[in-house]
Amino acid sequence: MSGQTWVGVRERVLALGVSPAGAGVFGSRGHRFALDEPLTSAEVADLEAQIGAVLPEEYREFLLQVGAGGAGPAYGVFPVRRIQGRWRWEGDGADLADLSRLGEPFPQQGPDQEHVRSLLEERPEEEDFEEIEDFDDAIESWDERWEPVMFAPDRTVGAVVISHLGCAARQWLIISGPEQGRIWSDNRVDDEDLTLLLDERGEPTTFARWYLTWLDESERQQQQASPS
Template identity: 25%
Template sequence: MLFRKKETQLDRIKYKLEKAMQKDTAFLVFGASSHQYKVDRKLTQKELTQWQVENQVTLPESYAQFLTEVGNGGAGPYYGLYSIGKAASYTASHALHSKCVLYPEMTKEDWNHLIEPLIRDEDISDLEYEAARERVLGGMLCIGTQGCEYDMYLILEGTYRGKVVYTSDFHPDHPFFFVYEEHFLDWYERWLDEIILDYDITWFGSRMPGDEQALIQVYQNAANREMETKALEGMFKFKKVTQPTIEFLISAAEQSQHDRSTAIQLICKTSIDAGRELLLELMHSERNEDFLQALNILNWYGKSADLTEFIQVILQSLDRVQDPETLRHVGYVLESSGAITLQNFAPFLCHTDPNIQTAAIYAARNCSNKSEEWEIMEQMLMGSDQKEVLKHTISYWGLIPHEKLLPYYKAVWPEYKNQPHFREKFIDCLKELDLRDDYFDEQ
């Protein structure tokens, strides 16, 4: 009688690598085009032993197994995994075998104290800076990059040996993030699982693992609000959720003010119609942060939905908009529906706050028939910073061809006439009004 060899995690990973490649043949998953699900040549046990002796480091078992059984770098989360040689080049050799000083749930105070020499001391020498940097990154191996200043490290020494850590630049109040998995192979296998399940893995590993039912159970059994929030936010990796999960989220939104906006966002990610009533409640809330969240949701997920009812509420609520950020998001939603007019945006276009005015000018850039509303333009130009207003309107609108506005254009003509791109706009305006090209040069 034949017995099948017991399947190991490494066997599963090799199989799932093939499945992931079959799932993402166009390499649409973030970073896939750089590694194409191919791993580099495996290390021999002799090569691994030699590296560890030379660097005085014993690698965590799960990572060492990957190097010798799967590949020495290549396919992996984000832009893929570095080879062991490249990984080691990011940390000084002596720092590799020091103890890692980072830990999960590191307080902002401890983090700020740790990185203080890196961000506060302007007179620090290069040697002192490197020593401070090695203290933060010591005991860790840089196994890959997520892009920009974000990297992935593996802890080599200390209490959390084997854990993967996501780093960013040394920002105050932002300690590095420890992924949920206990060791490298679990983290790597989760990456493959989420590709195969067609999850959104743009920020892979930063959200709580688990399927819909598992995350609902975590939420329902959570001992504190922080855990509830993490369980809900873990659902953002699902491109859509099932009807039972939508019903759970509606209940969470109705019962918890703390989780209300997150639950509504998750519902609307699947269906604006399913979250319509809750979204309207957010829009009618007296809290500006609720109104802004509703605008964000409409901008993110409302592209293919009927937004007529929401547009009406936004237009009726314009007088409550008091800051540039909210106005920008109002503009994003209204623009896609063609609902912005110079008349309804006139209070913002003529606002005394230059930031609100600039946001309004940008939002109204696609309004038609601007020349018919030249009075609004003239009122805008009567403000204290006429040149700045003209700069933004010319950049976003071009020159509105109306004879009443010519004196304002003529006043700034000397500043723009030697810039070909802008000069062309001035000349086109004159042609539309049947005026000579040298009109602005006349005394």
């Protein structure tokens, strides 16, 4: 992506909010195609100093040229804001990210899959219990073994939650490590490990491609829904 990636993008997004046809885009009833104001260079530098990491270039330029968050894929891009002198991302599940560890490389490899399969095979089923209270106790005990595996803090170091897809499914932007700048999908709510988001060509999805693909598709939907 070149330095021209974000030229005119803010205007295109805001224009989508003017037409009633834009309401048909998934998630738009929440973000309404509104964007926070862009950050200044000094604010971005302050943010990077706080997290101890350099932001991925595409995302950094987005913050400077488009906005600090708002309209975007699914229910929008989580805004990053300075609250009482400290920067943080805000949104459903944003607190899953450990902002004190964003300088650490994001691990490409998740939990041992054989261990995951073994745990899933041992998961209690309600129909196997005569009393609901016994099932509740069993599933609670199983959760105590499951969550440290799938939701281990080390699994998501070096990344921030960037968007919420609904039903506890989310997407992460990788800040540090070999995957820097790429988007990873988080469907752990469905007992799946985080996975690299791939585009239609099977290539890793970077932040800019993720956002601009959404924008192009939103404009197409609007044009199709608009009266001729």
